Amino acid sequence: MRYLPLNDTNRREMLAAIGAGSVDELFRDLPKAALASAKFKLPNTASEIEVERALGVMAAKNLSCGAAPAFLGAGNYRHHTPASMDYLIQRGEFLTAYTPYQPEISQGTLQAIFEFQTQVALITGMEIANASMYDGATACAEAVAMACRVTKRGAALVSGQVHPHYRDTTQTTMKFLDIAVECLAPDPAGIEDLIGRITPELACVVVQTPGFFGHLKDHTTLAEACHKAGALLVVCVTEPVALGLIKPPCQMGADIVVGEGQSLAGPMSFGGPGVGLFATREKFLRQMPGRLCGETTDEDGRRGWVLTLSTREQHIRREKATSNICTNSGLIALAFSTHMTLLGEAGFTRLAQLNHAMAVALAEKVEKIPGVKLLPSAFFNEFAVVLPKPAAPVVEELAKRKILGGVPVSRFYPTYPEVANLLLLCATETNTIADIDTLVGALKEVLS
């Protein structure tokens, strides 16, 4: 087997040094009965070419977004990946290193994390950010748990405009801690009243910007109401590219900002792995989950970086830790960071403008289709439309024509018949005007 360097001569010599007769002898602590019953119906070793062939066949069964006009968003976005970004994250020194526990020989990873933390703090406008969480949905759950620690309260209110997977993940995680999470009904019209529902028991209110259905809303008044009631405002961002163009969460008074970095960190990869972004105010530092990288100096007085404040974490605090997270999303955070560095301020804002322009171009044509109604008046690169008939079969029909024409909202809310006709459409810089015309032409046919 090509991944295993020992040969039988080596093995014999090593067994002799150990004083064992066979490798099996080294497994003598394993229960005999279990060893005897171990039979596996699995294939034997395969050559590289055979593996490529088998997986190539499997991959070819998918319709990849590059092979079809694709307008899918709903928390996972297709953006262009600069070639140098994918090259850099595949450098073995990044790819095949462990968590930087030995700082003297991990300065590369550590400096990249420090830069990542700064970039996340800058785009969200918050004071500090951590070294990453698993993904946006788990980061949202962690934010609610943290809000409960900060406020010493045990309830949360989640907007109907928050991504359904973030809502579900938060509700699931919190129910095991007996924290009451109230998720409001999906709010495609953008009319829900959150302020009126704030109670003195609430640890936090969770909203999303841009909202799941595309709405751009200023949550400043909500933040003020939260703070007045002693609660925190948690703001989710599923499309961080938007932060290059829209008012950042910090300017609305957000206390914790969580998000998904995937859209800037490479391929969609069927939704994972992503990278959870987590930013907050400095005064909540001690209650933050996850790793943190900090600046210091070495014995020669040179600047360097270390993992710090680890007394919050599981390996020291054990059952009193702020979270159980250990492995996070290091490499995807690096991808996010290299992409942000390649973009810079000018590239990041231009990318955001281009996304918005493509989405407006799409909206202008879609809203002219008879019977189709655009829901948000202000949006970034994604919006919900009401179709004259159920959206799921429409999307299936479009797929037959090799068009990936958006995400039907019913996929997330099977128990809400009122969302059956809703379709989420998204456009990014990877779409062309020709793509848009193809979609609009096909939609007209399917709807007529």
Added chain:
Amino acid sequence: MTMPTTVSGNRGLQLEQNLIFEQDTPGMTAVDLPAAPKVIERLGDMKSTRRIGLPGMSEPDVVRHYTRLSQKNYSIDSGFYPLGSCTMKHNPRLNEKMARLPGFADVHPFQPVSTIQGALELIDTCAAWLKELTGMAAVAMSPAAGAHGELCGLMCIKSAHEANGQGHRKIVLVPESAHGTNPATAALCGYAVEAIPANAEGRVDVAALRQHLRPEIAAVMITNPNTCGLFERDCIEIADAVHEAGAYFYMDGANYNAIVGRLRIADLGVDAMHINLHKTFSTPHGGGGPGAGPTVLSPKLAPFAPVPQVVKIGAGFDSEEHAGFGTAKQSYGRMKGYHGQFGVFVRAVSYMMAMGIDGLRQASGDAVLNANYLLARLGTEMTAAFEGPCMHEAVFDDRFLKGTCVTTLDIAKALIDEGVHPPTMYFPLVVHGALLMEPTETESKQTLDKFIESMLHLARKAKAGGAEAAFKAAPMYSPRRRLDETKAARKPILRWTPSEPEANGNGARQAAE
């Protein structure tokens, strides 16, 4: 010892590199984009005109920046990485190539199911391998990492207890030697934690465990092979006792690499176990993730598995994405976005196919052989914490340093100068001054012999005395020498901040109010 200085601060191939924020050329970008169509903006009152503060750099400078940073890292590609409990094995590049096939990388999680049959098949293939290898009834694919898999297992256990009218069980037993994620996970699942002691052999004290078992106990979490690198010989007896007491047996599979392809986890009486694909199945650690922690489940826990679940329908596949429906009738819900760590699944399947069952069995054999070789050869100068044979990792304590001023930390830092990544230090906590070495199966005898030579030399040097100053000064040859962690923690600097004149209009300052 003073190093000769250079004007630049560089030392040959060791190149100093400022932060990106200190290399800003305003307006510069390394990404050119097509022109935007002319449209009337629809941003309402939400348009921002702030300056964010991101630095501008050209493509050559960015490539050089990260290349230089990468050169300050030690990695499995560059050398021996015997970091105990982390399974730092070779990461085949075939896995990376497969994960980048457009049919896997360029698919969206919410495409119509008819267009993602290959993606669902890939998840099902990964699940099928894991179920066959472990003999377990089901596997939850969504956990994002080991600790997340632990949480998945305990959530299944809590849901099962509640469904069976056993909601009063509020305590989880965890051995003292356990990894910190075990108690942290139990707490996150709303459980109280009780520690159970180890015996002198480095294994769970079964008698003490029995004494702790009572109607309040929900589960016992045991790492096997354990954090001392030993197989819990009594694990079937433990499982029986746990079940008799009405509790469930969670086995932490962090060290599964030692036994993969040798026995089936189901035969040990396990109810739930997570598998770190980024350890046993060779997906890269990436400087701290992403990993994946699929969790195999016994028939009693399987009904409570989280969503989404891949479902076989005729010749194809469907995706059950909602608790309360179809196969997920009793599911406890969703614990992560989308379909789990799909890109990691692709890499793991690529590895499993390449290895095959014969290769996996050979791998666990070689991993255990390599660890025992270290135990035997190093045992002459160092003090093994427990009697062998060990499994895939060997743990030494610091008795061999008694009477010297040299500590475990000093040995570790001296190993850096020898060009080796230090073993895990001071873990497990039950071993004084522990050095936990996990060589993995992907190291040659030659590599091990070189490491042994360095290690024996350092042990002798420490014991001979007179070398304390040299040990305390190590490492000398790494990009940085020992870093001041106290300073970092006392006055935390967690981000770059612009110097005052630049700060005007900066978002960070506004947030600071």
Added chain:
Amino acid sequence: MSETRFTKDHEWIKIDGKVGTVGITQFAQSQLGDIVFVEVPPAGKAVKAGGEAAVVESVKAASEVYSPVTGTVKEGNNALPDAPETVNKDPEGAGWFFKIDLANPSELDGLMDKAAYDKYVAELS
């Protein structure tokens, strides 16, 4: 009356009338190493004997400081959070954590005096 008593968790309490001053011992600070963070209780907080009253952290360890006695916190040492190194430098003097109004002075009888504590520590190392 002024005397100092010790707990098995390595806290000391110095009694002055009905007020006790609490800190961690020289031995405790030497075990923790460089202290990087301290959290002291606010005045008015009610604490129980053996209950968590303060937090002390080094780079690699975190520990609760338990109150040796039941009572109400009179004052926390607010100089400590900004200068946690004081606990290393002068643990049984300027590095005190909080002052407490004793609810039940008889609880002191269950604590060790200096000689007993020194013997206890000697047996640990």
